[in-house]
Amino acid sequence: MHKSRLGGLIIDCKTDDLDSAGLFWSRALGLDIKPVTHPVDNQYVSLNTPGNDIHIEVQQVEHDSRVHIDIETDDIEAEALRLEKLGARRVKKVKSWLVMEAPTGQRFCLVGPQRSEFESQANHWD
């Protein structure tokens, strides 16, 4: 048995100026910027979402700007198999996460648990 649910929203920005991108989305959504939590790479600005809300990050990318969904799970392999049965396909592994593509065309990522209350509120899959 494993668990998953919507974990977050990643705002992918094709930009040379991540600080300005992060500032725009921080102000647009009225969410403060978190202190740096990825000291190893500097391609993210994380926004501070209240309580159990989904996490939101602004990411500097090379591909065209878009928004993508993260699904949080305690077992990425089991979740990938579940989603493949629903028609999704694996695209690639990047660091600790797995990029997948929905049958409807959007790319999304499987990541480890991100939000508070994951244990009690995520969906349970047999």
Add this chain to the structure above:
Amino acid sequence: MHKSRLGGLIIDCKTDDLDSAGLFWSRALGLDIKPVTHPVDNQYVSLNTPGNDIHIEVQQVEHDSRVHIDIETDDIEAEALRLEKLGARRVKKVKSWLVMEAPTGQRFCLVGPQRSEFESQANHWD
């Protein structure tokens, strides 16, 4: 003074089969499909998100599949002016909502209040 915050996530699907698209995302995210709430047009499947969570809808579209953000507000014109000052631009009005484009390239929509607790939890702008 007006208010706004992140209202929801719209999963735009270029598809002839909205039912299958809605079913995939319902199962992928572990969220039930709501009974039809847009009796006038049939281009939406709404997912049932718990409590004060953002709303999530699967929308049948003509353009390429993507995900877009809705910002909920009690004053669309005032919110559009605020976001223009931050660098966003207006794209078009569609029914009761306004499509805008972020300086980072993503399109998003301004819509009326959607989530519960909008009044108490949205950001206040002077």
